[in-house]
Amino acid sequence: MKNLYFIGVGLIGGSLAKDIKEHNPDVVIHGISRKDATLEQALSLGLIDKKATLDDIQHADLVVVSIPVDATVKLLPTILDKVSDNGLVIDAGSTKQDICKAVENHPKRRNFLAAHPIAGTEHSGPSAAINGLFKGKTNIICEVEKTAFKLQENALDIFKTLGMRIRYMNPEAHDKHIAYVSHLSHISSFMLGKTVIEKEKNERDIFDMAGSGFASTVRLAKSSPEMWTPIFKQNKTNVIETLEEYINNLSQFKELMKQDDFEAIFDEMKNTNHIKDILKGIS
Template structure:
């Protein structure tokens, strides 16, 4: 029987627990959870069999999964590798990778660690947000695989297979740069669309009355947890700031055309943006995102 220690029993860690349970894998699931309400809820929902203090939970583990905010991963990871038994494998599910890899690059147990990022989630958080099948068919990025031992990679890939993830490999900096544009910028655009509309429409009844499915879809990510996202933005500030600059430039160009009544140019920009359709259709067909 394998023991999985899941640090952080919210949306990300809790969903992994649900899938391990579902597949009937003979597993003992231990949670580590600072938030007492979340700990109680994770036990009630039977996401984990026990909630234990970190050192005790790690001492028993075959696999340790880090599913906490990325700044917390960065701080905890070196100490965790110090604690971890020689045959255990540590996997993180953080949305940034450079600083996490940097934090343990000279650690004597670096080979026991696999840096991963499954591209999956929802706008909800906490143990109650945990979903069976959250990872099914989604993409997963492993960074700096050459620094993980073959054994650690095997153990990690076994878990990723169980979750239904499709894994590709990338260097950490390359990963952070691309996710800044494709994932993190989407979140910023949505957070600030929500904030702008709330700031301007003091009477929320108007939002209620005039919002259609388009607004709901575009602003969905504005409901995401700041506890999870503030650390991601902080860690990926360099690339995200570049992405934001590009986005703002595009918006300013659009605004200029609008003010100059240059509808032909507006039309052309929208026509080009339409090219996202075949790319997204490819994504849907490839089932990397739903």
Template sequence: MKKIHIIGLGLLGGSFGLGARQKFPELIITGTDSNPQNLKDALTLGIITEAKDTPDADTDLVILATPADTLGEILLNTLDQVGENTLIFDVGSTKSKLCDLMANHPKRRQYLAAHPIAGTEYSGPKAAFADLLDRKILIICELEKTDLHLKEKAYKLFDALNVKLRFMDPEEHDRHLAFVSHLSHISSFMLGETVLQKMADEKNIFDMAGSGFASTVRLAKSSPAMWAPIFTENKENILAAMDSYISNLTAFRNKIAAGDSKGLYEEMAEINKIRDILDLGK
């Protein structure tokens, strides 16, 4: 592997670039970003070695790390530009639409549908760091549709970055992510909005915000440019997750309204079992 091209030089794209350069010092990494400042920062920070709008024909890997609603068009355009020995993979948080788009494409074998479960609440190239992907799970969908020899190029990078591979159907991926990732961000954004609305009347409310509030609302600092497209791209699954969440909130509210301390205790004690599940997954 000698050459990588990254489209989208924010947190994920930037971290792939930094991690790849750390593991393969001789690697040529070109890249581009729709934001001129991001491109400038990526060069300054050493995420890429050269700014280029399009990948060279002999590029080994092209990484697509742009907002979810832009990936389809960029993927199709990039496939037209690369040679037959180039593999393209995206890092988007939704997979079904992309896999459907590529189902009958003549260059389907050159595409790998990937999603690293990694990130922070910060965005942009300055938020990127080389170890972001270390020991993180990376989900691959429809692996069998990618050329055996081409996907070895991606495997070499994944192995060097120490990611844990998991394999999943794209519909299953999108359905599960709606509950364990997308809903979490919506909850955080809405908690932040609720408190900000209250702050309009009571200016000192944040003086009483402890670590519990800070950890719960942390995701509300995430990039709207990234998350708004995710919410619309995975709309059906997210709406189902929100319906379940709203139903549970309503039932919990009703227990509080009724002064049902015993019912509240029993429900929270049951929910405490999630601790064992999360500890098991570490």
């Protein structure tokens, strides 16, 4: 693969571009964005070699789509219209059902690989791109059987070179599971931040008392609303289900507090400590 086109050169797209370029110095990275200022920044940071437009992707060996998921749903059919018969298109969206459905009957469906590299930070934009973001991280691939075998192999070679672990799921299972382990975490963080900001209006010292525990828990509230609102919209049913379970657990905890049943609270926390065994080795 020689000519790579990145539609979206923020945290995910930019980090992928940096790592691919590091392992393959001869590739030419082209950047596509609706904002020229974003491309200028990506050029100045060395994330891309050239600016490009959608019409240019007819020359692409690989197209990486890392834009908000609602924009991906709208744009993906057009991207597949323009890509050559030998070109591979990969998306990196945090939801998969709507994206896969958008191109399920496209004549070039075989040229598309639906992926979700589970990696990132709370930052966004080209300046957020970092080397090694994907090393040791899981990359979930959906409907792999619908992608041409040779193009699958090309994608897997890239993912393995970057140190990713590969998991295969159908889009429905992906969206259901990711609602628990990612989407709920972001909602919790946003709402904790909201609660503290509202309280801070009356108690000016609250942030002076905030320690590393608060900072780490609320970190995800710095994430881009432009990216996360479409994710919640596309995965609405699963997100609501997870929220109902989460709210139920919070309500039960509150009732135990009201009843002074701190033995039960201890047991709840002790049982939940098992999460450290489940998450062992995840940084």
